[in-house]
Amino acid sequence: MTIPPRRQPPLSPGAVIGVLGGGQLGRMLGEAASRLGFDLVVLDPEPASPAARVAARQITAAYGDADALDALGRVSDVVTFEFENVPAASVARLAAGGALVAPGPRALAIAQDRVEEKTFLNAAGAATVDFGAVDSTDDLRRALAELGAPALLKTRREGYDGKGQAWVRSADEIDAAWAAVGGRPSILEARADFRRELSIIAARGWDGSVAIFPLGENRHADGILRTTLAPAAADAATAAAAQDIAARVLNGLDYVGVIGIELFDLGDRLLVNEIAPRVHNTGHWTQDGCACDQFEQHIRAITGWPLGPTAPHAAVEMTNLLGAEVGAWPELAAAPDARLHLYGKAEARPDRKMGHVNRLRPLSADAAQD
Structure with missing residues (x-):
């Protein structure tokens, strides 16, 4: 071509x-x-x-x-x-x-392989949990001995919303865990003793300019994101650490566009869980919490427009609507504090993301100042 x-x-x-x-x-x-x-x-x-x-x-x-x-x-x-x-x-x-x-093929290729992803992140100065590449049960046995149990086995490629992974709680579970991931090339990740999961949505333009949204706090059920609270309650040191991680990732990839970065908050430090080279579910709160949301920001970045403002004007509780939950649209549409976003999918299968609702709350004084 x-x-x-x-x-x-x-x-x-x-x-x-x-x-x-x-x-x-x-x-x-x-x-x-x-x-x-x-x-x-x-x-x-x-x-x-x-x-x-x-x-x-x-x-x-x-x-x-x-x-x-x-x-x-x-x-x-x-x-x-x-x-x-x-x-x-x-x-x-x-x-x-x-x-x-935009983003370029390198960012996509790195994000598609969990071993390559963690290798890049650590080289960029964005720390992750310890990990080991696993291509066989022998590899899994060695990695478990090095990392300690319990540890999380994930396929190197694909897998989302809790799919393609299994906990290994002892050496006796090695064969079962390997079967659970289909015997595919995988990664074993050390357990992270984190207090909560945070995420940060950031953008970089063709000229190298960077814009970063405030942190969100994420809550999952059965491996699926259910709720994001944003801006997350976070001290200045945590916010600065997250912004530093975002800048390192964006610049290390020579990235153009919006990226989602999931973080483990250990209290005294942050570890990167994974990166997503695209607009991200945990950034949906920006649609009603910011003047320029993550989707407009991505369009601005890839077309070379100036990046938009990222300061919040409201606090938001974003909730995913899964499967039949979308049937509550009449009540959600009537709620004065709710902003409903439906995706136009025809079939409401169990656990399928059919839409989300952003519930607006007053912005705290600290968040407004930031």
């Missing part, structure tokens, strides 16, 4: 943004792009995907379809992706053919 010369950032309104992936994150990116005068073209294998219904056009094809990728590259002034399980090779093909791609 050879793409004709494209306009360089900053891109003017009317430019076309290509998105690999047509789920809810793509949909909300499309809503933000539309507000700024951009058109969206989505590539997704599912006809009439959620994002396609707010886009100018959908290319319906597999993410690895060479012809479809070439078509997306030709019509797009910049290409991005909405989830990290898009093949890194597809992003690399677009970039090699001359498409402007």
Whole structure:
């Protein structure tokens, strides 16, 4: 694929943004792009995907379809992706053919491999739990002896919302844990004795400028994010440590766009759990808590516009709506403190993210000053 010369950032309104992936994150990116005068073209294998219904056009094809990728590259002034399980090779093909791609293929490839991810993070000065690569039960036995039990076994690739992982509480559980992850290349992570999980949403532009949203505090059930409280209650040292981690990750990847970084708060220090090279579920609170939300920020970053303000104007409790919970939309829509965001998915399967609700609260004096 050879793409004709494209306009360089900053891109003017009317430019076309290509998105690999047509789920809810793509949909909300499309809503933000539309507000700024951009058109969206989505590539997704599912006809009439959620994002396609707010886009100018959908290319319906597999993410690895060479012809479809070439078509997306030709019509797009910049290409991005909405989830990290898009093949890194597809992003690399677009970039090699001359498409402007943000974030770049390196960030995606690192985030897709948990061993590579933790290796990069530690090299960048963003500490993680101790870990070991596991390709067999013998590797698992050695890693467990080094890290101690209990430890968490995860597949190196894919797996989300608690899938593709198993706790190993003793050497007697090695065979069962290995079977639970399907005998696939994996990583064993030392247990983190953390007080809570935090996350930080940050952005970097083509010019190297960085903008960071306040911390959020996340609460999970059965491995799935249920609620984010933001801005999180955090002292100045914790906030500064999180911002330093975000800057190290963004600059270390030469990143362009919005990134989500999940953190373990150990009380006296922060460890990075994982990075997501995209807009992130834990940043949905910004839609109603900030003048410029994470989706608009991503569009601004990849098109070369100035990054928007990140100061909150309200405290927000974001709650995911899973499966049949979306049926409560009439009550949620009627609540004066609630802002409802639905994804347009047809089937409300158990644990499927169908939408979220942001409940607004007064901003604390400390958060307002920050």
